[in-house]
Amino acid sequence: MREKVLIVDDEQEFLDIVSERVRARGMEVSTTTSALDALKMVDEESFDAIVLDLMMPEMDGLEALKRLKKKKPEVQIILLTGHATVQKGIEAMKLGAIDFIEKPTDLQELTEAIKKARAHKVILAEKKTQETIKKIISAKAW
Amino acid sequence: MTITWDTVGTAGLQFFGQMSASNSHEIKNVLAIINENAGLLEDLMLMVDKGVALDPQRLKSLARKLAEQTRRADQIVKKMNQFAHSVDYPVKSVDLNEILDLMMALTGRLATMRNVNLELKASAAPVTLTTSPFFLMNLVWLCLDFAMNATAPGRPVLLAPEKTAQGANLRFSGLERLAQQLGSEFPAEREKRLLRGLKAQLSADAAAQEILLCLPAMIDG
Numbered sequence: 001m002r003e004k005v006l007i008v009d010d011e012q013e014f015l016d017i018v019s020e021r022v023r024a025r026g027m028e029v030s031t032t033t034s035a036l037d038a039l040k041m042v043d044e045e046s047f048d049a050i051v052l053d054l055m056m057p058e059m060d061g062l063e064a065l066k067r068l069k070k071k072k073p074e075v076q077i078i079l080l081t082g083h084a085t086v087q088k089g090i091e092a093m094k095l096g097a098i099d100f101i102e103k104p105t106d107l108q109e110l111t112e113a114i115k116k117a118r119a120h121k122v123i124l125a126e127k128k129t130q131e132t133i134k135k136i137i138s139a140k141a142w
Numbered sequence: 143m144t145i146t147w148d149t150v151g152t153a154g155l156q157f158f159g160q161m162s163a164s165n166s167h168e169i170k171n172v173l174a175i176i177n178e179n180a181g182l183l184e185d186l187m188l189m190v191d192k193g194v195a196l197d198p199q200r201l202k203s204l205a206r207k208l209a210e211q212t213r214r215a216d217q218i219v220k221k222m223n224q225f226a227h228s229v230d231y232p233v234k235s236v237d238l239n240e241i242l243d244l245m246m247a248l249t250g251r252l253a254t255m256r257n258v259n260l261e262l263k264a265s266a267a268p269v270t271l272t273t274s275p276f277f278l279m280n281l282v283w284l285c286l287d288f289a290m291n292a293t294a295p296g297r298p299v300l301l302a303p304e305k306t307a308q309g310a311n312l313r314f315s316g317l318e319r320l321a322q323q324l325g326s327e328f329p330a331e332r333e334k335r336l337l338r339g340l341k342a343q344l345s346a347d348a349a350a351q352e353i354l355l356c357l358p359a360m361i362d363g
Contacts, residue, residue, distance in 0.1 A: 055255065
């Protein structure tokens with residue numbers, strides 16, 4: 001199954017090219033220039049990973065990360081930034097980002113981060129399923 | 143009073159840092175696009191190696207995009223260079239229109255991040271002042287920063303310079319929330335130091351939703 005990724009960045013041209021290149025690597029890509037739209041999109045669709053620019057109008061990446069995680073705790077977020085600092089990186093990780101990548105991006109690094117995000121999501125889903133099964137088993141007097 | 147670096151202390155450095163950080167970030171965005179275009183070109187070449195025909199229009203489009211982004215980066219670097227040279231002379235003759243034009247370019251991204259549009263209504267004739275270019279820009283930035291907080295989201299802040307008998311007036315208008323913001327710490331000590339150093343005066347008119355900066359024609363002599 002193909003990785004399903006949402007890329008959020010306020011630079012339309014960056015979105016166009018990155019999405020084309022990521023698609024060429026066999027992934028399914030949706031894009032938006034607005035963090036607010038991204039919040040709506042996660043209600044309608046499930047993504048293996050969300051690639052989020054740190055600096056955007058309307059809402060910055062860290063705020064979007066917080067809101068996305070609150071809405072969908074299982075969502076796997078990779079932050080993209082033009083000016084990576086250790087402090088921002090730590091903050092992003094504390095808020096639940098799975099990776100923090102600096103622009104200009106190495107596409108290999110980005111696609112690997114997306115694959116890692118998907119693997120992590122699968123593990124989380126399996127864990128959740130196991131917990132549900134355990135709950136059912138313990139609740140039933142077989 | 144002659145304006146010196148000690149007059150503004152860290153405020154000047156903070157201003158320099160903010161402008162440099164924002165504009166270097168913008169350059170990083172341009173580089174990211176150039177990098178992706180170069181990567182796409184490599185992808186296309188790999189496809190050619192596999193026998194896929196290459197559409198010449200695709201190459202033309204890539205070349206055009208690379209040229210556009212190069213021009214964009216060049217504009218940013220030019221403005222940053224102009225800004226860096228603003229500290230070359232403590233006092234010099236400047237056209238306020240040009241100073242504001244540079245400020246619009248330097249602060250555009252910061253305004254966009256705050257969901258504010260900046261509009262400059264430059265005066266038809268040059269507004270010449272003999273002043274400290276860097277400290278004037280610092281003061282304009284602090285006023286702009288305040289003005290952006292005092293405008294409603296998505297609304298423009300209008301900057302309008304005009305020549306006066308004493309020098310120049312610079313109006314920041316469209317400040318719909320000025321009345322609420324006037325209670326805040328503005329002008330604070332850093333603005334007051336710059337105002338004294340530049341022999342300028344700042345006033346606010348909540349009813350007109352504007353602040354007015356009055357600048358003398360000459361700060362030395």
